[in-house]
Amino acid sequence: MSEEIKDEKVYSFSRINGFALAEKGEGCFYNWFKTYIEGDRGENNYFGEYGTLFHETIEKLMKNELFEWDIKNELNSKMKQFEFKPPFLAMGKSYVDSIHRFFTDGSYSEIFSQYQVLESEEKKIFKVGDILVTGFPDLVANHKKYGLVIADYKTAKKYEGDKLEHNIMQLYLYSIPIKEKYGKYPDYLIYIYPREKGKKEFAYPFEVKKLEKTKQWVIDTVKKIESHGDWTPRCVNVDGTKDFFACNLCNHRNNCEHRNDYTKNNFVF
Ligand code: SF4
Incomplete structure (x- = not known):
């Protein structure tokens, strides 16, 4: 993440999606501003x-x-x-x-015996319209059953429904430099969830219309980012001493001057 933070004009999926999550109330505009505009990446979790x-x-x-x-x-x-x-x-x-x-x-051996690895975690820089995008696909491989694939390891819970439709845009984005390098789009996009019990590998056929939707989402979201000026701290509206995001995920949770704003303003004891 460090390089993308240094260069304001290079976008990654995390950078674009962090803003989109703040819009949905699942993140924090102030955290996004500090991370991506001020370049202060805070701490891990x-x-x-x-x-x-x-x-x-x-x-x-x-x-x-x-x-x-x-x-x-x-x-x-x-x-x-x-x-x-x-x-x-x-x-x-x-x-x-x-x-x-x-x-x-046996999950690791069973899954990875199916892959002939072409590259892993290789840095990509590519364009969506005029927007410069960067990313590191976890794995690009020829899969015995699914052909050319981009695979991603997720230690989160398996994505379903809207969350899957949204998050898989990250892999659709990576299909752009893969097409530039290998001359074709992947046949499948794959998620590997090591924390799932039972089946852990899920393959989704590549669809050009979903790639087009992804490109439009990038263009629309970056447009919003570049005209946005209201970096309201999440903790003005939620109790930062209890909120899961503010307490556990926010990379500025231990040094943010707004963490107690809600309790100060609402007399929460
Ligand atoms: S502590 Fe709260 S207000 Fe501060 S950056 Fe994190 S989520 Fe935002």
């Missing part, structure tokens, strides 16, 4: 550290820098070094169990 560990473990396995018999120790030792704690003890236990399960119940 438990979920960020966990996601990075998952990505790094896959990367090491693919490069033969880690072997299956060492995974358990590697995961335990890395998780001990986490700087951040999970919001609840039971939640942390479930996250720890699921990362071990993914690598030991």
Whole structure:
């Protein structure tokens, strides 16, 4: 995320989507402003550290820098070094169990034996209209069943319905540089959810009309971003001492001067 923050004119899916989430009331305009306009990325959180560990473990396995018999120790030792704690003890236990399960119940081997890897986490820079966009697709591969695919690892809960339709736009965006490089759009877009019990790999056929919808969403949202001037802090409207986003996800949660605004203004005790 660091490079995209430094350059105001290069957009990533996170940067565009962070603004869209703030609009929907699921994020914070002030947080977005501090992160992407002031370039202050604040601090990470438990979920960020966990996601990075998952990505790094896959990367090491693919490069033969880690072997299956060492995974358990590697995961335990890395998780001990986490700087951040999970919001609840039971939640942390479930996250720890699921990362071990993914690598030991055969899911990893079963899923990844189907992929002939073409590239992983390679930086892309491409254009949507006049807008410069950057991103790092987790995996581009030839899949034995699904052909050319872009795959993404998500340590969140499986996306369904509108959330899936919205979030998969990230993979549609990455299909633009993939077409430039490989001469064709992917046949399928794939999500791998290591924390799911049972089936963990879900493939969605690529549709050109969804790519067009994605491009329009990028153009419309960037237009809004560039004319936006109201960076209202979320914690003016929600109790920042209790709100899940403000307490656990916001990367400025521990140094934001607005965190207590709601309690100050509403006399919440
Ligand atoms: S602490 Fe609240 S107001 Fe401050 S940046 Fe985070 S969510 Fe926004």
